Amino acid sequence: MDIFEKLFAPAEFARRVADTKASMRKAGFDLIVCQDPANMCWLTGFDGWSFYVPQCVLVHIDEETPIWFGRAQDAKSARITTDLPDQNIVPFSEPLVQHPVNHPYDELAQLIRERGWGKAHIGVEMDAHYYTARCHQHLTKGLPEATFANNADLVNWARLIKSPAEVRLMRDAGRICTHAMNRAIEVMKPGMPQQNVIAAIYEAQTIGVPGAGGDYAAICPLMPVGEGTSTPHLTWTDKPLPDDVLTMIEIAGARRRYHAPLTRTIYLGKPPQQMLDVAKVVVEGVDAGLATAKPGNTAEQVEAAWQAVLRRNGLRKDSRVGYSIGLSYPPDWGERTVSLRPGDTTELQEGMCFHIQSGLWLADFGVAISESFVVGKGGGERLCDVARELIVIE
Amino acid sequence: MDIFEKLFAPAEFARRVADTKASMRKAGFDLIVCQDPANMCWLTGFDGWSFYVPQCVLVHIDEETPIWFGRAQDAKSARITTDLPDQNIVPFSEPLVQHPVNHPYDELAQLIRERGWGKAHIGVEMDAHYYTARCHQHLTKGLPEATFANNADLVNWARLIKSPAEVRLMRDAGRICTHAMNRAIEVMKPGMPQQNVIAAIYEAQTIGVPGAGGDYAAICPLMPVGEGTSTPHLTWTDKPLPDDVLTMIEIAGARRRYHAPLTRTIYLGKPPQQMLDVAKVVVEGVDAGLATAKPGNTAEQVEAAWQAVLRRNGLRKDSRVGYSIGLSYPPDWGERTVSLRPGDTTELQEGMCFHIQSGLWLADFGVAISESFVVGKGGGERLCDVARELIVIE
The missing domain is CATH 3.40.350.10 (Creatinase/prolidase N-terminal domain)
Structure with missing residues (x-):
């Protein structure tokens, strides 16, 4: 057999x-x-x-x-x-x-x-x-x-430049991630025990999508809640999701060890205007990064494009804004090579893949609306397809 | 909040x-x-x-x-x-x-x-x-x-001797593991895509049981199939479970980072008599080990009790038969201290916890029917409660 x-x-x-x-x-x-x-x-x-x-x-x-x-x-x-x-x-x-x-x-x-x-x-x-x-x-x-x-x-x-066969797996991973994130958004509501949301994510990550079963991800689903959104790596608890609260989900789809990570920020209730405003800036910043992620440009230029949008809106992010992704195992889905940050002058080439982790962890809350992408001729091509905004569940 | x-x-x-x-x-x-x-x-x-x-x-x-x-x-x-x-x-x-x-x-x-x-x-x-x-x-x-x-x-x-508060979490982890293993057995059948079984395991591990939500386990669910049962660490594929095949599941229940692992061997179809015989010996060996796991006895004595049963039946296992468990993170749910193997003279005490990993990986197939236990006055007290036999799904 x-x-x-x-x-x-x-x-x-x-x-x-x-x-x-x-x-x-x-x-x-x-x-x-x-x-x-x-x-x-x-x-x-x-x-x-x-x-x-x-x-x-x-x-x-x-x-x-x-x-x-x-x-x-x-x-x-x-x-x-x-x-x-x-x-x-x-x-x-x-x-x-x-x-x-x-x-x-x-x-x-x-x-x-x-x-x-x-x-x-x-x-x-x-x-x-x-x-x-x-x-x-x-x-x-x-x-x-x-x-x-x-x-x-x-x-x-x-491993930095992915072969066509690898890019296909990355796109499969992106489809799995899209499915899992949408499933999480579908089941989240005030009063829902946190582990039930995580269980739905695991189920969707593992079953995968038609033609592409899921693999285990290198990091467990992360879902900080409330004040927890001001730090990126807390895991879930048994507590029910409160009403009127900000949450964040960071997960990856994995297809035969290839990973496409994604972060979305979700408000349960009516979000404060400040959060909606920050979310808009974050998406605009990611778009600027994706447009800059063309062959021939450098990793630090992608970061600079993102940072310029933030600066224009009175915000800043100190940690790196992204990293190379592909084949990986626990404990990390990054490749430990290129970082999208000042000083990284790696020249982008077609077939490189990155997670632009646009998370802003402010003093009391955080907003992250990230994308995984493959470098194409015209810039970064997104691997996932989930609503790009502060997601509101009322 | x-x-x-x-x-x-x-x-x-x-x-x-x-x-x-x-x-x-x-x-x-x-x-x-x-x-x-x-x-x-x-x-x-x-x-x-x-x-x-x-x-x-x-x-x-x-x-x-x-x-x-x-x-x-x-x-x-x-x-x-x-x-x-x-x-x-x-x-x-x-x-x-x-x-x-x-x-x-x-x-x-x-x-x-x-x-x-x-x-x-x-x-x-x-x-x-x-x-x-x-x-x-x-x-x-x-x-x-x-x-x-x-x-x-x-x-x-x-960390070796668990406090009463820790033992409570270990028992919770055991209940979660029981639930997840039984759920896997419930959904397994010939033709079922492997990832659907794993998805059911993840869901049960995560939701947990009344009063004890699940945490992520330090190792992903392992489910070798057919020839794969002759090696312990293969992960699942997209293929459907075949008819007339041996499979093995090794998972843990985790409660706030405390782990109770368990292995069961499952035959889809009518099992060869040889496998039923080996399974019987394995359970008998585990029972001998549990009975020996009393305060005052040593780790190597537990292994010797197990090995004696095997020897009496013309079998042997070269790798260690178990290890200390408790609080853990990826990539391993062992504590990297006591091993149940020759030469380990650690004296057992109440509150120590072990996984007696009774797996036999033979040339062409393997059988493992393990138990997690806490050392009590009278010997090893099992943390999980799943049928102790070669599980047959026809």
């Missing part, structure tokens, strides 16, 4: 590995260790919720295909989800899981030595979420003749 | 901090840096999905209350979810988020120096999921006069 549908042709993986090796050559690395689950998946197709133990994909400049290294019980997942040859799927010994003295990366170091790469110049992902201080300590200790440097997320950077 | 319900009395937090300081004294630490989100929450109550950026709680031996350090926009979450005094909520500068050169922990080092702790002996969580190699690099570089050591998860260890 074929239990898994592979999404990309072998040629696409070959191109990704070739692109990665080109970056490695430029940076002078013989070998890179990729622990970011999104990098592991992008390079090989490997997928599964096993990233809570140390695991990685190795790319060596002279080795045709990458090597998967992980827990023995997950090696079968690598066999099912990737086309890697058997000798490039290497399990570590089970007793190393959460062992106080030994560590799976002792065996990773051994593998690297056995392949004859003990003196390599090795690039590691110093700030990938799961590449812990202890992973680094055991790996460097086990390879005393190798040299190490931060590979500066070179695989994340290689 | 009171948007957040605090679950524990200030005295419980004071006791937790006191226990932590006692462990610190024993280990010789002046200061510990806790980045594990579960440790941050356990020490202060802090809750929110902000763990994708560097953040932590500091405990200094001479400072009455912990210090929260995190992103500026999340400081408000700390004000809402904790009772920390304002001067102990310290935000870092926004431009440090995902900055290629500078890092939030440059400012953490500065904070530690400013408090006069620049020469402290500092314990860090070397293997906590989000304490990256780069976090450690910037922190140690910024504190050249301090000494550093792995604190060996001393806060995780302090």
